[in-house]
Amino acid sequence: MVQENAPDFAQAVAKDLNKPKTEMYFAEIARRTSTRAPIVQRSLISAEKLEEWAKPAMVDVPDWQKPWAPKIYKNAKGVVLIIAPWNYPMTLSLQPLIGAIAAGCCAVLKPSEISPHYSALLATLTPRYLDSKAFRIVLGGVPETTKLLELQWDHIFYTGNSRVARIIATAAAKHLTPLTLELGGKCPVIVDPSTDIGIAAKRTLWGKAQNCGQVCVAPDYVLVPRSHQEAFVDALKAAYMQFFPDGCLASDSISRIVSPEHHSRLMKLLERTQGQVILGGKSEGLKMEMTVVKNVSANDSLMEGEIFGPILPIVPVDNLQDAIDFVRDRAHPLVLYAFTESAEFKDQILKGTLSGSLIFNDTFQQLAVNEIPLGGVGESGHGRQVLKYTFDEFSYERASIDLPKEAEPFIGMRYAPYTEENFKIMAAPAFMPIPE
Amino acid sequence: MSNTPISEIPGIRDTLRASFRKGLTRPLEWRKHQLLQLARMLQENVDVFAEALHKDLGKPKFEAYAYEIGVMIERSVDSAKRVDEWAKPVVVDAQDWQRPMQPTIHKAPVGTVLIIAPWNYPLALTLQPLLGAIAAGCCAVVKPSEIASHFAAALAEKLPKYLDSNAYRVVLGAVPETTKLLELQFFYTGNGRIARIISVAAAQHLTPLTLELGGKSPVLVDPSFDVTIAAKRILGAKMQNGGQLCVSPDYVIVPRTHQDALVSALKNAYAEFYPQGSLVSDSISRIVSPDHHSRLMDLLNRSKSEVVVGGRSEGNKKIELTVFKDVQPEDSLMEGELFGPFLPIVPVDSIDEAINFIRDRDHPLALYAFTDDPKIKQRLIDETLSGAIVFNDVVQQLAFNNLPFGGVGPSGYGRQSSKYTFDTFSYERSGIDVPKEAEPFLAARYPPYNEEKLKIMGATVHIPIPASS
Numbered sequence: 087m088v089q090e091n092a093p094d095f096a097q098a099v100a101k102d103l104n105k106p107k108t109e110m111y112f113a114e115i116a117r118r119t120s121t122r123a124p125i126v127q128r129s130l131i132s133a134e135k136l137e138e139w140a141k142p143a144m145v146d147v148p149d150w151q152k153p154w155a156p157k158i159y160k161n162a163k164g165v166v167l168i169i170a171p172w173n174y175p176m177t178l179s180l181q182p183l184i185g186a187i188a189a190g191c192c193a194v195l196k197p198s199e200i201s202p203h204y205s206a207l208l209a210t211l212t213p214r215y216l217d218s219k220a221f222r223i224v225l226g227g228v229p230e231t232t233k234l235l236e237l238q239w240d241h242i243f244y245t246g247n248s249r250v251a252r253i254i255a256t257a258a259a260k261h262l263t264p265l266t267l268e269l270g271g272k273c274p275v276i277v278d279p280s281t282d283i284g285i286a287a288k289r290t291l292w293g294k295a296q297n298c299g300q301v302c303v304a305p306d307y308v309l310v311p312r313s314h315q316e317a318f319v320d321a322l323k324a325a326y327m328q329f330f331p332d333g334c335l336a337s338d339s340i341s342r343i344v345s346p347e348h349h350s351r352l353m354k355l356l357e358r359t360q361g362q363v364i365l366g367g368k369s370e371g372l373k374m375e376m377t378v379v380k381n382v383s384a385n386d387s388l389m390e391g392e393i394f395g396p397i398l399p400i401v402p403v404d405n406l407q408d409a410i411d412f413v414r415d416r417a418h419p420l421v422l423y424a425f426t427e428s429a430e431f432k433d434q435i436l437k438g439t440l441s442g443s444l445i446f447n448d449t450f451q452q453l454a455v456n457e458i459p460l461g462g463v464g465e466s467g468h469g470r471q472v473l474k475y476t477f478d479e480f481s482y483e484r485a486s487i488d489l490p491k492e493a494e495p496f497i498g499m500r501y502a503p504y505t506e507e508n509f510k511i512m513a514a515p516a517f518m519p520i521p522e
Numbered sequence: 523m524s525n526t527p528i529s530e531i532p533g534i535r536d537t538l539r540a541s542f543r544k545g546l547t548r549p550l551e552w553r554k555h556q557l558l559q560l561a562r563m564l565q566e567n568v569d570v571f572a573e574a575l576h577k578d579l580g581k582p583k584f585e586a587y588a589y590e591i592g593v594m595i596e597r598s599v600d601s602a603k604r605v606d607e608w609a610k611p612v613v614v615d616a617q618d619w620q621r622p623m624q625p626t627i628h629k630a631p632v633g634t635v636l637i638i639a640p641w642n643y644p645l646a647l648t649l650q651p652l653l654g655a656i657a658a659g660c661c662a663v664v665k666p667s668e669i670a671s672h673f674a675a676a677l678a679e680k681l682p683k684y685l686d687s688n689a690y691r692v693v694l695g696a697v698p699e700t701t702k703l704l705e706l707q708f709f710y711t712g713n714g715r716i717a718r719i720i721s722v723a724a725a726q727h728l729t730p731l732t733l734e735l736g737g738k739s740p741v742l743v744d745p746s747f748d749v750t751i752a753a754k755r756i757l758g759a760k761m762q763n764g765g766q767l768c769v770s771p772d773y774v775i776v777p778r779t780h781q782d783a784l785v786s787a788l789k790n791a792y793a794e795f796y797p798q799g800s801l802v803s804d805s806i807s808r809i810v811s812p813d814h815h816s817r818l819m820d821l822l823n824r825s826k827s828e829v830v831v832g833g834r835s836e837g838n839k840k841i842e843l844t845v846f847k848d849v850q851p852e853d854s855l856m857e858g859e860l861f862g863p864f865l866p867i868v869p870v871d872s873i874d875e876a877i878n879f880i881r882d883r884d885h886p887l888a889l890y891a892f893t894d895d896p897k898i899k900q901r902l903i904d905e906t907l908s909g910a911i912v913f914n915d916v917v918q919q920l921a922f923n924n925l926p927f928g929g930v931g932p933s934g935y936g937r938q939s940s941k942y943t944f945d946t947f948s949y950e951r952s953g954i955d956v957p958k959e960a961e962p963f964l965a966a967r968y969p970p971y972n973e974e975k976l977k978i979m980g981a982t983v984h985i986p987i988p989a990s991s
Contacts, residue, residue: 089987106971107980127985145924154915156922161907163930240931252725259721262714262735264935267728285958292968329969339969414543432955437545440630441951448623448956451964455625457614458952463632468730470950483937484908485925488899489915491751497918501758502795502805504584513587515596516568520561 087215088125088180091207095176098203102175104342104373109297125180131456131473132188139188139477142486150496159484162190163264164240166480169231169254171246172200172344173300173394179208182243182266183221185476191241192220196234199227200344239263241480245302247392248465266469266479269462270302270392273419275449276409276435278426279314286425286447287321288328291398293423293449295329295376298341299396300348303421303460305449306393307382309409312402315380319364319400322378326365334366334375334396342372343395349374352395358387361399384412406431410438418442418464423449442466523675525668525695531702534691538634538661541688547631547659550609554602556656556685560649561598563684564591570680571645574672578644580808580839585763589920590645597650597923600940601657608657608944619963623954629944630951631659632730637709638700638720641669641810642766642861647734648677651709652690654943661689665703668696669810709946710734711768713859714932732936732946735929736768736859739886742876742902743776743784744893747914752892753787754794756865759916761795761843764807765863766814769888771916772860773849775876778869781847785830785867788845792831800843800863801836809862812838818862824854827866851879873898880906885931890916909933 088095096107145156166186170179179197186193195212197205209223224230235257244254245268258265277286293305310318330337343349349372356367359379366377374396382388382399389399403409413422422441426432432446442462445452452458459470469479489497499508526534547553564571568591575581575590614625635655639648648666655662664681666674678692693699701723710720711734724731743752756771763770776784796803809815815838822833825846832844841863849855849866856866870876880889889908893899899913909929910919919925926937936946956964966978 089984107976109971126987130985130987133988133990145922147922147924151922154918156919156925158926159903159911161930164907248728251728255725255728256722259718259725262717262721262733262932262934269728282958285961288968289956295969331970337970339971436628437548440633440949442949444628444951444953446953446955447958448954451623451956452625452952452954455614455616455620455623455954457616458625458627458954459950460952461950463630463949463951465728467728468949475950482907482909482930482935483926483928483942484930485910485919485922485927486903486912487915487919487922487925488913489755489918491748491914493915494751494754497915500588501754502761503797503803504582504805509584509587512584513592515592516565516587518595518599520558520565520595520599521602 087211088129088176091211094207095204098207099175099201101203102172102201103297103300103344106339106341109341124177125184128181128456128473129184132184132477135474136188139474140190153490153493155486155488157486159486160189160477160481161484163480163482165192165194166241166243167234167239168193168195168243169246170195170197172198173297173302175201175204178245178268181471182245182476182479185471185473186243186480187221188477189480191480194222194224194234196224196226196231199225241266243469243479244268248467251467266471267462267467268302268460268469268471269420269465269467270394271417271419271462271466272306272389272392273303273421273423274413275305275308276406276413276422276424276426277308277310277314277318278406278424278428278431279311279317281425281427281447283314283317283321284324287318288325289448290423290425291322291325291329291376294396294398295340296450298343298374300341300344300394301450303443303450303453304394305398305423307389307399307401309401309403309412311405315400315402319378319380322398323365326376326378330376335368335370335373340376340396343374344372346372348395352393352397355387355390355393356397359399360386361388366396407434410435413439418462418466420462420466421445421452440464523678523694525699526693528695528698528702531693531699534663534693535634538663538689538691542631542634542661546686547656547661547689550605553605553656553659556689557598557602557605557653559684560653560656561595561602563680564595564598567676567680570676571673574676575645575670577672578641578670579763579766579810580806581763582805582807584805585807586645589762590643594646594649594653597940598653600923601653601944604941605657608941609659620954622960623956626953628951628953629658629948632947632949634661634663635709635947636703637662637664638703638711639664639666640712641667642763642768644670644673647711650938651711651732651943651946654938655709655947656690657944658947660947663691663693663703665693665695665700668694708732709936717934732928732938733934734768734927734936734938735887735932735934736861737884737886737929737933738772738856738859739769739888739890739908740880741771741774741916742891742893743774743780744873744891744895744898745777745780745783746894746898747892749780749783749787750790752914753784754791755915756892757788757791757795757843759918760863760865761800761806762917764809766807766810766861767917769910769917769920770861771865771890772886773856773866773868775868775870775879778871781867781869785845785847788865789831792843792845796843800832801834801840806843806863808839809841814862815839815841818860818864821854821857821860821864826850827853827855832863873901877901877905885909885929885933887929887933888912888919907931
């Protein structure tokens with residue numbers, strides 16, 4: 087479906103987001119040859135690995151339990167609901183669906199009304215390729231989603247923001263429905279001055295430019311020691327000139343803001359900032375320049391919530407420990423980025439913080455690695471996706487044993503009436519030696 | 523022991539949070555020591571705990587030792603041995619060009635968690651989750667059930683003497699105290715009604731949950747399996763804790779033509795287990811409270827089925843093991859989880875009817891089936907859902923340290939036991955580390971985008987899709 091209609095999908099998303107074809111192809115439809123990639127390739131990998139994932143797992147047990155065939159089945163939970171957002175509409179609707187299909191579930195998928203061209207195309211094409219008795223697209227906004235949430239589902243997979251996540255979790259609670267919540271928050275970037283500042287700036291700006299900053303794993307803000315703020319700013323300027331030689335507004339290598347509401351939200355944040363805009367700041371229609379603001383303080387407008395746009399605040403700190411504390415004092419992010427060559431500092435960050443992912447010396451690129459899971463902790467959500475991880479979200483583990491009648495002599499001592507002799511055998515673990 | 527003052531509860535949580543943040547629970551050697559201390563707490567006070575369980579539930583020493591204390595000692599020691607293995611970061615196998623990025627998954631603790639435990643296996647169901655939380659590196663507040671008050675008091679007294687109070691605390695109380703605690707992160711074992719309340723509270727904080735619930739666990743009895751052994755195994759399991767166990771065989775489904783043979787075999791097994799009857803035996807727990815006793819007597823009195831074994835009661839804590847035949851789907855005994863010493867037998871006319879009967883109802887925590895017929899086994903595996911599917915025995919799946927325990931649908935979600943509990947209290951923190959030398963290799967990803975870069979970055983759109991139908 088994706089391969090045969092790739093240009094139409096790219097065009098739909100361009101209409102919704104002005105997303106450049108290159109970004110659409112590499113980030114959503116497929117990636118470079120030697121990698122595993124989003125939808126096309128992950129569908130194929132899932133088809134290939136499905137048998138391995140779904141295979142009952144044998145369990146390691148002591149000899150006396152081996153004749154009882156202990157095993158674990160990975161079974162489908164049932165009929166599931168997937169609610170997807172507008173920003174990476176294809177990946178974030180179809181990646182969960184791949185897992186649900188692989189797990190053997192039926193699924194309703196509700197793509198976002200804020201990416202209407204993509205959603206309409208999906209609704210048209212899906213019934214031509216997938217079995218409508220098992221997979222359906224539901225189109226709509228708040229009323230339709232509310233109706234969906236009144237019903238019982240065997241799992242709900244929601245990608246979006248934490249405000250709506252609370253509404254969904256409350257609705258799910260009525261039916262004791264398990265959830266996957268792929269949320270967001272502010273993903274910090276810590277810059278250690280001892281690193282290659284040129285590369286750090288280039289890789290940070292690149293990550294920020296993806297989808298014009300409208301992605302849950304966007305580097306949201308930068309923490310850098312005060313003494314090196316200028317050096318970092320200079321490096322950002324250089325990278326900016328390299329990416330957008332004619333400026334962002336004239337470039338077709340960057341998306342636009344999705345809607346007037348989000349555009350005005352972002353412009354208001356910028357108007358209220360007490361930091362200094364050193365790059366960008368202009369906007370034209372729904373296009374907004376990549377904007378860098380330095381000397382941003384902790385209580386600035388730009389630090390109030392997830393930016394989800396092309397504004398990069400730089401928050402100077404006194405030292406790297408302060409950077410760690412800054413992160414720790416706030417909600418656990420989906421991703422924590424840090425540019426550093428120091429093994430000691432990496433270890434301090436690893437031990438001193440929590441985050442869904444911890445990425446050293448790059449941004450965004452972790453999404454290209456099929457083998458590592460994507461997901462949050464705390465406010466950034468719970469549950470994991472990508473390939474087997476998505477399969478696991480939509481499956482449950484069903485334990486099994488099978489006791490032959492010949493086992494009776496081995497289990498005879500468990501029956502009443504309880505005697506001292508039976509007790510000695512059955513209670514033996516209570517007296518096992520405890521190591522020092 | 524009196525309840526924890528409600529005003530102290532947020533402070534307890536904050537103390538634990540501060541400890542977690544300082545990294546108190548991080549070192550593996552520290553966690554191992556706490557796990558072994560838990561084992562020592564049990565082993566050095568085994569009589570205190572067995573006595574408490576006996577006071578709360580009339581639990582026979584045999585059951586207290588075999589199914590609660592002994593198991594938890596063994597699993598504490600086992601967890602201490604395996605923490606290194608469980609907590610080890612996993613270096614992921616990736617594509618050649620990605621290997622230099624060292625893709626890794628860290629198993630990291632989620633933070634400070636809350637464990638709410640029920641009254642029926644109070645020791646096992648408080649400590650098994652706690653083991654996982656300790657192994658994972660979390661701090662934990664444990665709230666044992668106020669209904670098993672002697673056990674709760676014993677735990678509250680002993681735990682601080684063995685485990686570090688900066689990381690682990692026992693909170694005593696009932697509804698008001700629990701409500702205050704519901705602002706933390708949860709592992710709840712109990713019933714569906716309370717689970718819904720807890721889920722709504724958790725939703726406010728986006729807290730992930732484990733819900734270990736229950737329901738009616740059916741037992742299919744097919745004539746192909748030796749009926750004497752089937753009856754013995756079913757009755758033996760039903761008697762565990764007087765039927766007050768989430769995976770207790772709740773009711774039996776049997777072909778109508780086989781019902782009498784089963785009833786006969788059950789009678790024989792009963793006589794073997796309780797030669798003087800179950801009311802006078804000390805090899806059976808009693809009903810936990812007068813409220814539950816009158817709940818069960820009400821079900822008994824309203825039942826329209828035929829009592830073939832038992833039926834008598836004594837005082838407000840004892841009811842005989844009672845077997846009922848010819849139970850109809852709308853009978854009082856089929857309204858909800860029995861959680862008592864009643865075994866209804868529901869006759870059916872075909873295997874299809876049996877499977878539909880199960881499918882029409884909530885997914886159970888355990889599905890049991892006595893059969894030697896591989897076709898029936900496969901149909902049950904394929905056509906039903908349940909937390910566990912157990913052939914030719916009942917409850918014995920709990921003896922396996924490495925089998926995950928938990929439900930699906932109304933019987934709950936999440937898993938426990940050994941590594942599964944560790945995983946419950948951890949989260950996967952993935953990582954890469956991209957060397958600066960990778961820059962030439964990443965060149966095609968940077969703007970300005972052009973046709974050449976698109977060719978490289980978008981190449982896999984056109985990979986061949988294998989044929990299928």
